[in-house]
Amino acid sequence: MTVKLSAQAETKVEEYKKLYPNVRSAIMPALYIAQEELGSITADAITWVAEKIGIAPVQVMEVATFYTMYYKKPVGKYHVQVCRTLSCALMGGRAITECVKKRLGTAPHEVSPDGQWSYEEVECLGSCGTGPMCQINDHFFENLTPEKLLQIMDRIEKEQPDLRFSAVRDALGEGLKGYPKSEVI
Amino acid sequence: MGQHRQILLKNVHCTDQHTIAGYESRGGYSVIRKVLNMEPAKVTEEVIKSGLRGRGGAGFPTGKKWTFIPKGTDKPVYLVNNADESEPGTFKDRVLLERDPHLCIEGMMICAFAVGARFACIYIRGEYAYPYQRVRQAIRECYAKDYLGKNIFGSNVSLDLVIHRGAGAYICGEETALLESLEGKKGQPRLKPPFFPAIRGLYDSPTVVNNTETLAALVWILENGGEAYAQIGTAKSTGTKLFSVSGHVNKPGVYEVEMGYPMMQFLEEECGGIREGRKLKGVMPGGSSFAILTAEEVAKATLDYESISGLDRTAHLGSGGFMVVDDHTDIVEVALNFAHFYAHESCGQCTPCREGGHWVQKIIQRIARGEGLAGDIELIDSICSQVQGHTICAFGEALSWPAQAFIRKFPADFKARIREAMEGRVQHRVPLNYEFQAAH
Numbered sequence: 001m002t003v004k005l006s007a008q009a010e011t012k013v014e015e016y017k018k019l020y021p022n023v024r025s026a027i028m029p030a031l032y033i034a035q036e037e038l039g040s041i042t043a044d045a046i047t048w049v050a051e052k053i054g055i056a057p058v059q060v061m062e063v064a065t066f067y068t069m070y071y072k073k074p075v076g077k078y079h080v081q082v083c084r085t086l087s088c089a090l091m092g093g094r095a096i097t098e099c100v101k102k103r104l105g106t107a108p109h110e111v112s113p114d115g116q117w118s119y120e121e122v123e124c125l126g127s128c129g130t131g132p133m134c135q136i137n138d139h140f141f142e143n144l145t146p147e148k149l150l151q152i153m154d155r156i157e158k159e160q161p162d163l164r165f166s167a168v169r170d171a172l173g174e175g176l177k178g179y180p181k182s183e184v185i
Numbered sequence: 186m187g188q189h190r191q192i193l194l195k196n197v198h199c200t201d202q203h204t205i206a207g208y209e210s211r212g213g214y215s216v217i218r219k220v221l222n223m224e225p226a227k228v229t230e231e232v233i234k235s236g237l238r239g240r241g242g243a244g245f246p247t248g249k250k251w252t253f254i255p256k257g258t259d260k261p262v263y264l265v266n267n268a269d270e271s272e273p274g275t276f277k278d279r280v281l282l283e284r285d286p287h288l289c290i291e292g293m294m295i296c297a298f299a300v301g302a303r304f305a306c307i308y309i310r311g312e313y314a315y316p317y318q319r320v321r322q323a324i325r326e327c328y329a330k331d332y333l334g335k336n337i338f339g340s341n342v343s344l345d346l347v348i349h350r351g352a353g354a355y356i357c358g359e360e361t362a363l364l365e366s367l368e369g370k371k372g373q374p375r376l377k378p379p380f381f382p383a384i385r386g387l388y389d390s391p392t393v394v395n396n397t398e399t400l401a402a403l404v405w406i407l408e409n410g411g412e413a414y415a416q417i418g419t420a421k422s423t424g425t426k427l428f429s430v431s432g433h434v435n436k437p438g439v440y441e442v443e444m445g446y447p448m449m450q451f452l453e454e455e456c457g458g459i460r461e462g463r464k465l466k467g468v469m470p471g472g473s474s475f476a477i478l479t480a481e482e483v484a485k486a487t488l489d490y491e492s493i494s495g496l497d498r499t500a501h502l503g504s505g506g507f508m509v510v511d512d513h514t515d516i517v518e519v520a521l522n523f524a525h526f527y528a529h530e531s532c533g534q535c536t537p538c539r540e541g542g543h544w545v546q547k548i549i550q551r552i553a554r555g556e557g558l559a560g561d562i563e564l565i566d567s568i569c570s571q572v573q574g575h576t577i578c579a580f581g582e583a584l585s586w587p588a589q590a591f592i593r594k595f596p597a598d599f600k601a602r603i604r605e606a607m608e609g610r611v612q613h614r615v616p617l618n619y620e621f622q623a624a625h
Contacts, residue, residue, distance in 0.1 A: 019347045020347065021261070021263075021304055021388060022368065022369075022388050024368060024369035024370075025349070025367055025368055025369050026369065027369035028349070028350065028351075028352055028366070028369060029349075029350065031352070032350065032352075053369070062370075062371055063369065063370060063371060066354065066371040066372065066532075067311075067351075067352030067353050067354050067372075068352070068353035068354065069311045069312075069351075069352040069353035070352055084522075084525075084618070084619060085273045085274075085473075085522065085526055086273055086274065086432070086469075086473065086508055086519060086522045086523065086526075087273065087274050087431035087432055087508055089518075089522055089617050089618055090431075090432045090433060090508075090510065090514070090617070091432075093619070094615075094616070094617065094618065094619045097619045098619065121619060122353075123271075123273070123355065123526055123529060123530060124271060124272075124273040124274070124355075124526070125312045126270055126271070126275065126276045126279055126310065126312060126313065127276060127279075128273070128274050128275070128276050128429065128431035128432075128437070128506070128508070129276060129429060129430065129431045129437035129438045129439065130437070131431065135312060138312075138314040139314070140314075140315070165314055168314040168315060168317075168318050
């Protein structure tokens with residue numbers, strides 16, 4: 001069985017393969033490419049990566065299942081990851097999770113019926129001085145309050161911005177215009 | 186940031202510092218040009234003289250680490266910049282990667298030249314999308330100007346640099362796990378010996394793994410000399426260090442402080458003191474992997490490796506990720522938060538850690554929920570003693586030391602909760618943590 005992804009994905013993976021002294025190192029970038037295109041690490045994604053790298057699918061599978069950022073089942077178009085580690089918890093992270101849960105009415109990792117949302121609690125995202133915070137797809141939203149987060153979610157629902165990793169450009173938050181840039185110091 | 190000497194954060198407030206033009210307008214890439222005309226051994230010598238110690242958490246002397254690379258090896262030598270930064274409470278490298286990516290790259294060039302590496306890699310945590318983009322852009326700028334690739338800066342030295350994105354595994358900050366991950370495998374730490382990175386690292390070749398902050402500090406050291414750097418700080422903890430402060434302080438953030446500075450003064454003056462005029466209960470000084478310092482210990486501590494480890498054998502300056510808690514904080518919930526973290530993040534390779542983490546979480550969770558049993562405190566202590574020292578990497582200690590410190594330093598908090606449960610008068614509390622699913 002041969003799986004084909006978009007021409008762009010095929011080009012990107014070939015570029016990654018050339019970067020490393022050993023082609024196997026390109027497994028992780030290849031998984032990201034497949035995930036962004038297919039939405040999660042499906043059986044097709046595993047097959048595609050294995051064929052591209054030239055290894056057995058099981059070797060791709062063990063990598064994909066070890067790391068939490070590869071989704072083994074579909075997530076919503078907007079996947080909210082609320083930090084639950086201490087620094088955020090001390091600043092009110094609990095209220096953020098409760099707020100997301102209440103707004104969506106779903107269980108963690110469950111996709112909302114309209115396919116728009118899913119959420120989970122995750123460990124430290126490295127934004128501890130600006131907690132509580134969450135990540136929506138690959139964008140950080142910091143110094144949150146439940147009210148602020150609800151506003152953000154409303155705007156996202158209305159504007160449908162592209163918040164995927166490949167859309168992160170220099171002005172972070174560009175996917176949600178006018179939203180303060182993620183900053184540390 | 187007070188009157189502290191600025192070495193690493195000197196230019197982070199300049200809005201164009203992340204561009205190659207901005208970086209070069211402030212003297213960027215002048216040090217590597219000078220270094221390329223030096224003897225590689227002389228570069229290492231300067232770093233040894235500087236007394237610089239690894240900023241990722243272990244505090245191992247950097248120059249000494251480089252000398253472990255076998256002389257005249259016929260295998261390629263690799264350099265890896267550890268930008269995984271997943272230690273809870275730590276966000277210092279993010280500032281450098283985001284605001285001054287070229288400083289990180291110039292530091293890597295210096296190290297690569299000293300150890301003879303022709304391929305270098307930045308392993309950055311997967312969640313750092315913005316820093317990733319900034320560094321990738323910086324790498325592209327360098328290639329466009331022939332600062333990277335073949336014959337960098339017109340010399341006969343070549344260096345390729347790649348940025349590699351992790352995928353959400355705390356353990357990949359451990360250097361051998363990072364190398365496994367970089368090879369396209371599960372991030373499970375390797376046994377040392379024989380897999381010392383300097384001998385059998387990436388692709389079984391000699392490899393130097395240094396933290397981002399460590400590498401960034403090299404630029405100043407090679408510009409001003411190792412001796413000048415050694416003049417800053419204390420005799421054994423030289424230079425400045427970045428501290429990322431979070432939790433119950435008025436001004437959380439990243440600060441650069443000269444080593445040896447009084448800790449309480451730092452919290453009071455730089456970080457604006459404890460929020461809402463409350464009192465300090467304790468500080469986790471080195472991220473979540475070391476013992477908590479009580480307010481009394483903090484009052485005696487100075488910001489250097491020796492002072493903090495001297496106050497408590499299991500405390501360490503670590504990554505400099507300070508998590509500050511005030512006297513209104515429920516320490517049982519704090520302990521539970523960490524226990525959940527370690528139970529979740531164990532790579533699963535060694536049984537004591539894989540199982541022990543969940544046991545510790547389960548027990549702390551029942552104490553927090555008002556279901557604690559007599560003997561639970563001793564049980565936590567006993568499990569922790571059996572985990573530490575019995576695992577391939579230091580995760581066993583990272584799991585055990587903080588848990589043991591919480592019950593040792595705040596026994597009354599735990600005892601009171603167990604007593605409540607046994608006497609059937611559990612008080613209603615709003616827990617700090619969201620309801621955790623049962624440990625699996």
